[in-house]
Amino acid sequence: MLRNKEIQILLFVMCSISLAAMIAAFFISIAAFILISITSILLIGSCFIFTRWRYHEIEKLSAYLRQITSGDYSLDIRDNHEGELSILKSDIYKVTLKLSEQSSLLKKDKVQLTDAISDISHQLKTPLTSMMVMSDLLSNADLPKKKRVEFTRNIRIQLERLEWLVSSLLKLSKIDAGTVQFKKDNIMVHQLIHAAIQSVLIPIDIKEQNISIDGEEAVTLLGDFNWTVEAIINILKNCVEHTQEGGTISISFTKNALFTEVIISDNGQGIPRNDLPYIFKRFYKGKNASEDSVGIGLAMAYSIIKSQNGDISVMSEKGKGTQFRIKFYTQVI
CATH class of the missing domain: 3.30.565.10 (Histidine kinase-like ATPase, C-terminal domain)
Structure with a gap:
C-alpha cells in the first residue's frame, strides 16, 4: 500500500499539517502541544488503518475478478452493508451472473451448431454419394441409352433435393439469427x-x-x-x-x-x-x-x-x- 504514490502524498500532507500544528501548539503551551500531538497521531493512525482496510477489500475484488476471467463464476461476494464498496460488489456480482449466463448460452450454441453440422452432413451425404456412383456409371461408354437416361434423371432429382435442402437451411439460419424482418x-x-x-x-x-x-x-x-x-x-x-x-x-x-x-x-x-x-x-x-x-x-x-x-x-x-x-x-x- 505504501508503494502507491497517492498514499505517500496523503501521508506527507497529513504529517506536514500535524507537524505545523504541533509547533504552533508548543509556543502556546505544553498542554496544547500534547493534545495536538495525540490528536494528530490518532487521526493519522485512523486514516492509515481505514485506507489499509479499503485497499484490502479492493485487493479481494481484484482476486475475484481474476477468478472470473479464468472461468470460475461460482463465487458470491454480495453483502448487506451500505456504502460504495458494497454497491460495487453487488454490481460485479450482477455482471458475473450475466457472464455466466452468456457462457452457458455459448456452450449450448456450440453443441447445437455441432449437432446441426452433423445432421446437415448426414442429409447431404446420401444424395452426393448417389450422384457420384451414377456419374461413374455414366462415364462408361458401353452403358445402354435407357440406363443413361434413367441415371441422368435420378441425378437431376437429387440435385433438386439438394437445392431445396440448402434453400431451406438458409431460410432457417436467417430466422435463427434474427435477421429476417417479418412484416406486420x-x-x-x-x-x-x-x-x-x-x-x-x-x-x-x-x-x-x-x-x-x-x-x-x-x-x-x-x-x-x-x-x-x-x-x-x-x-x-x-x-x-x-x-x-x-x-x-x-x-x-x-x-x-x-x-x-x-x-x-x-x-x-x-x-x-x-x-x-x-x-x-x-x-x-x-x-x-x-x-x-x-x-x-x-x-x-x-x-x-x-x-x-x-x-x-x-x-x-x-x-x-x-x-x-x-x-x-x-x-x-
Missing part, C-alpha cells in the same frame, strides 16, 4: 390459403385427393404474407404425403377477439404418439416418414409461426388422421 401486414386468410395450395396442387391431383376450405372471406390475420405462405405450404406437404390416395385435406379458419385460427387436418395414417413431441424438431423423422423426407419442413413452419408471435399445435390419432392448429394472436402483450 393485415392479410386476408383466404388469399393466404389459396396461395399456399398452388404449390401442392400437382401432388394432390396425382393422388386424387380432395381438399376443402371453410372460412369467411373477411377473416384476416397480422403477419408476413410470403413467410406465412411458406409455413402453410410445409404443413400442407406433410398432410399430402401422409394421406392415402383419394383422401381428404380440410382447411378452416376463424377469428375472434384474441386470435385468428387456421386448422389444417387430414384423414391420413396419423402420427404415432411417441413421435408427436418431436415432429417440430429439426431433422427429426418419424416412423411413418418417407425415405425422401428430410425432417425440416415442419421445423421451418414452427420457426416461422413462432417468430411472428403465433402458436402451432398438433393432434393426431394413428389411422384416423392429423390436425394442425395455428393461432395468430391479434395483440401480443
